[in-house]
Amino acid sequence: MTHTWALVNLKPGVGKSTTAVFAAQAAYEEGLKPLLVDADDGRSCLAAYNRADGFKWPVIGLAEPDLHRKLPDLDGGVDLVIIDVPQVEDHARIARGALRYADTWIVPVAPSHYEVDRMFEPPRGAADDSGRYRLLEFFEEVQDMRRSPADVVVSLNRTNRAKRTKTGPDAEVREALEDKGFEVLNTVIPWHDDRFRQAILPRTPGTNMRRLVRELLDRKGATQ
Template identity: 45%
Template sequence: MNLKPGVGKTTSAVWLAHALHASGLSPLLVDSDPASSALRWSELAGGFPFPVLALPVGDVHRRVNDFLDNRRAVVFDAPQMEDHAQIARGVLRYASDWIIPVTPAPIELDRMAPIDREMDDMQSLRSRPARAAVLLNRTNRPDATRTGPDADAREALTERGFDVLSTHIPRLDLYSQSFGSPVEVKGTAYMDLAEELVNRQDAA
């Protein structure tokens, strides 16, 4: 989820769904963005090894369970809040984990305040609070750094009360140019992300 388009929501959702599949969790990928980018990606790639459901509706939180079967995980590609707030809020009402991909740049960090307010509002509508976390995306180095914009962004977000995931996604053509292509997820940062999220859920 995020306020704006173009921050890597679809890429993150598709790669994470593949990582969960590779981990044996048999996900359902829900494309709730009216642009249908995740669904189109699946079509161009000749299909994903798990179902992709187009559900760009405001009551998505009421409909998803009708399609679950025995799936052990659901990944949403949520639309940007600024244009499709009702749909995004439906996703937030359903999902137990809210992942906000953020590039470590000042303009992206500045957009976190309205996202934080939106999340606070949605938490009040839930019977159980969701776990919200920031995923540093398109970072400058393959490995975490102790200095520079990646480290500065992590520190700034943590000081503002955001939970920042340990896993980060480096800026690589492997991810940024992958739309429409089959995904080979083994050995990538998204496998680490899937493991971290599963561990967080188990701990909760």
């Protein structure tokens, strides 16, 4: 069975590319064969791959709208496909194809109410108090195109603490997202600038990224 994950959000700068690279490395260290698909014109994942003179697993660039048709021809022989999806607000066609393919949609969010507000922007022309949200409507649209519903989860990254908390900004953002109907993963990714953003060669032993990958794999196994 090939696991298929898409890192997606309405806005850029939420940690999709960083999460994609380190999740792929964590999966490799867990004994899986990952394939990372850089579907963003920014090419952050490919840049990381080139800067490191390659990883022990492949990265391909495929910023095209029909990913749901092309990726099944490329995912043979791998255990996990991770797609770095461009921001939905500017690249809805590419994001739509990626989400039609991937069975798990991972929404990275930093623990600040500003980031939550950016994520829950209303559709163009809708009032701020309309109760309508552009990202949620996009998700509903793509779910209707699928044969079976995707599993949608939020990953809290750049958190203030290394574990799930009951109080403080991490807990407040978790509660705000759950109030919107999202399921938030138990594993959080704390802010370690030296380990993640400044790292040339990704390494994940002993980190929360390994636990995050195991939590995602366990979720999929529980639904089979």
